[in-house]
Amino acid sequence: MLDLSAVRCQIDSMVADQAEVGNVTYEERVEAALAQLKRWNEDWATLDERLAQSHTPWQTPRIFQGPLAQGIAPPARPERLSVAATDGSQIFPDRHEVSPCFLLNIGYVLLHYGTDDRPLLSSRPTLYWRDEDLFPQWGGRRTAVNRELVGFRRSLLELTELAELAAASQAAGHPTVALTDGTLVFWGLDARPPDFRAASLAALCSAFDLLQSRGVPIAGYISRPGSPELVNALRVGLCPMDEAAECERCPWLGQVPPCAPVEGVSDAVLFRRVLNPGERSAVFENRSRVLQDYGAHQVFFFYVHAGDEVGRVEIPRYVAQDKDLLELVHGTIVDQAAKGRGYPVSLAEAHERAVVRGTDREGFYRHLEEVFVRHDIDARVSRKSLRKRTVGV
Amino acid sequence: MTEGEVTGTRSLESFVDGDGRFVPHSRAQEIDANAAATGRVGEVVESSTTTLIAEARRLHHAPDFGAFVRVESDGRDLIGVVHNASTQSSEPNRRPMAYGKTEAELRAEQPQIFELLRTQFEVFVLGYLHDDSMVHLFPPQPARIHSFVFPCPVEQVLAVTEDPQFLRSLLEATGLPTDELLLATLRHALKGRADEAGETKAGQYLVRMGAELSRLLRDDYDRLSSLVRRITSWGQV
Numbered sequence: 001m002l003d004l005s006a007v008r009c010q011i012d013s014m015v016a017d018q019a020e021v022g023n024v025t026y027e028e029r030v031e032a033a034l035a036q037l038k039r040w041n042e043d044w045a046t047l048d049e050r051l052a053q054s055h056t057p058w059q060t061p062r063i064f065q066g067p068l069a070q071g072i073a074p075p076a077r078p079e080r081l082s083v084a085a086t087d088g089s090q091i092f093p094d095r096h097e098v099s100p101c102f103l104l105n106i107g108y109v110l111l112h113y114g115t116d117d118r119p120l121l122s123s124r125p126t127l128y129w130r131d132e133d134l135f136p137q138w139g140g141r142r143t144a145v146n147r148e149l150v151g152f153r154r155s156l157l158e159l160t161e162l163a164e165l166a167a168a169s170q171a172a173g174h175p176t177v178a179l180t181d182g183t184l185v186f187w188g189l190d191a192r193p194p195d196f197r198a199a200s201l202a203a204l205c206s207a208f209d210l211l212q213s214r215g216v217p218i219a220g221y222i223s224r225p226g227s228p229e230l231v232n233a234l235r236v237g238l239c240p241m242d243e244a245a246e247c248e249r250c251p252w253l254g255q256v257p258p259c260a261p262v263e264g265v266s267d268a269v270l271f272r273r274v275l276n277p278g279e280r281s282a283v284f285e286n287r288s289r290v291l292q293d294y295g296a297h298q299v300f301f302f303y304v305h306a307g308d309e310v311g312r313v314e315i316p317r318y319v320a321q322d323k324d325l326l327e328l329v330h331g332t333i334v335d336q337a338a339k340g341r342g343y344p345v346s347l348a349e350a351h352e353r354a355v356v357r358g359t360d361r362e363g364f365y366r367h368l369e370e371v372f373v374r375h376d377i378d379a380r381v382s383r384k385s386l387r388k389r390t391v392g393v
Numbered sequence: 394m395t396e397g398e399v400t401g402t403r404s405l406e407s408f409v410d411g412d413g414r415f416v417p418h419s420r421a422q423e424i425d426a427n428a429a430a431t432g433r434v435g436e437v438v439e440s441s442t443t444t445l446i447a448e449a450r451r452l453h454h455a456p457d458f459g460a461f462v463r464v465e466s467d468g469r470d471l472i473g474v475v476h477n478a479s480t481q482s483s484e485p486n487r488r489p490m491a492y493g494k495t496e497a498e499l500r501a502e503q504p505q506i507f508e509l510l511r512t513q514f515e516v517f518v519l520g521y522l523h524d525d526s527m528v529h530l531f532p533p534q535p536a537r538i539h540s541f542v543f544p545c546p547v548e549q550v551l552a553v554t555e556d557p558q559f560l561r562s563l564l565e566a567t568g569l570p571t572d573e574l575l576l577a578t579l580r581h582a583l584k585g586r587a588d589e590a591g592e593t594k595a596g597q598y599l600v601r602m603g604a605e606l607s608r609l610l611r612d613d614y615d616r617l618s619s620l621v622r623r624i625t626s627w628g629q630v
Contacts, residue, residue, distance in 0.1 A: 108408045108410075109505070110405070110408075111504055111505055112504060113501065113502065113504070114501065116500070117504075118504075118508070119504045119505050119508055120405065120408060120409075121505060121508050121509075122408055122409055122410035123410050124408070124410055160398075160399050163399050163401075164399060164400070164401065164403050164408075165403075165405075165408055167401045167403075168403050168404055168405045168407070168408070169405065171401075172404075172405055203398065203399065206398065206399040207399045209399075210399050210401040213401075214401070339502060339503060345503070345505065349505050352484070352487075
């Protein structure tokens with residue numbers, strides 16, 4: 001059990017520490033970042049050129065479209081539109097339970113606006129129990145499946161199923177926008193064996209290919225984003241080195257560098273100062289290393305004031321480059337957030353469909369146990385799990 | 394990772410889940426038309442010997458309060474009266490919120506909420522049919538879960554209410570809005586007679602039921618007179 005009183009002291013000191021750092025200086029940093037954003041407002045192409053040549057340990061974007069310090073008002077959502085969304089949830093493999101199988105549950109939502117068609121709200125569980133699911137072999141090595149791999153498989157399935165759903169909707173005559181929760185950049189791929197990367201990327205790119213060929217835009221929505229990519233770009237802009245920033249040859253090593261005043265500010269905090277409700281920022285191109293393998297489907301992003309918060313919207317290249325699709329995504333996100341009280345309603349509903357609660361998980365394992373017993377299969381849970389269920393004194 | 398293969402050939406039906414709640418618009422209309430043709434108004438979701446709860450086929454479309462309904466359960470037709478109806482969220486952890494919009498606006502702009510609501514109605518079981526005649530006894534077995542509920546046609550209402558025993562059953566039931574329910578069922582019985590057999594027959598029927606009521610409530614003059622006062626205020630039905 002958690003000794004709350006012991007944690008309380010630590011919480012107090014943590015908050016006190018952060019309050020000291022924050023307050024005045026943080027406010028000054030935001031102001032400094034805002035000043036920098038305005039400085040490059042019109043001249044963003046120069047900053048972009050500098051970004052292209054700089055080498056920094058932190059990630060910087062490329063600027064796809066300026067101006068930087070001006071919000072772009074949302075277009076009205078088309079009268080007739082369908083929004084497809086998926087979300088996923090899982091029961092992780094648990095070696096203390098009767099079986100080490102795992103489960104993925106995908107929630108599907110398809111909401112039709114401007115017609116009287118019934119919405120689709122559904123979920124689909126899939127049980128994974130075969131040897132190749134539990135002991136996948138990648139890079140010539142067979143390893144037991146773990147939470148990370150299951151989580152990865154889930155994210156991928158969310159995206160491929162979303163592509164299928166949105167394509168089916170479009171094919172059924174509904175002009176559709178596809179929304180997914182979270183990033184389109186699969187960070188986890190970076191350190192994986194080549195065959196695993198190749199298989200995952202093939203699935204990912206085929207999803208994007210399908211949507212692009214059907215003219216369906218897709219967007220990943222990130223609520224309360226913490227990334228400082230654009231602020232990092234402003235740091236590059238502050239660097240007085242000639243031509244480009246080269247952090248490895250930084251002359252201020254061990255001192256406070258000229259780029260320090262804006263450090264620690266997130267893009268969302270910065271754009272909160274710039275954007276009015278509904279407005280979006282300029283479009284930027286993500287330059288994560290993993291995207292080198294995304295082929296034609298490089299990931300772009302913009303920030304949007306969704307009413308209560310500034311969210312981050314990630315889109316593949318074909319959406320970023322098509323003015324109509326980009327506007328459609330912008331208008332849809334703003335409308336969806338308004339309907340969902342600050343968070344896209346389709347994503348919230350998809351989550352509700354997908355979620356596997358603690359009681360569901362319990363029910364799942366107890367049913368599994370029953371079936372095992374009925375078929376005379378050894379259905380023993382580990383002593384550890386048993387001990388947790390029946391705690392004596 | 395073969396499950397990630399994207400085909401782009403799936404139909405919308407392939408995303409339907411096990412409980413099959415979603416059906417494409419065209420199919421939904423077809424199913425609805427079929428259900429409407431059979432005339433069913435609900436499906437039993439909770440059942441006991443004396444009462445049952447049914448989910449209405451359509452949102453906000455429970456049978457009227459005091460209406461007679463028939464439940465087809467395991468080869469036997471149970472007869473009861475609707476004594477309560479309610480509409481609520483079908484998800485235990487979610488509650489409807491105020492949106493400040495009309496229903497038409499909500500249907501256009503928040504279509505998902507109507508998928509998350511359900512209308513239920515409660516039925517007090519009066520008895521069952523045996524060879525088309527009413528047996529005023531609780532059925533030997535409660536209605537099966539998922540049995541369909543149908544409104545009673547007029548001739549069935551007449552048959553069921555011919556014997557004033559239903560008044561006694563209602564008066565003796567506990568936990569029901571008895572007097573309100575009694576008046577509502579009586580009104581249904583009376584309207585059926587007026588439509589089928591004319592005002593005179595209906596008047597005669599009312600006198601007969603009035604006599605039965607005064608016998609049943611002879612120990613409770615206040616209640617009886619209140620009921621009679623309300624019945625006489627109806628005038629012609």
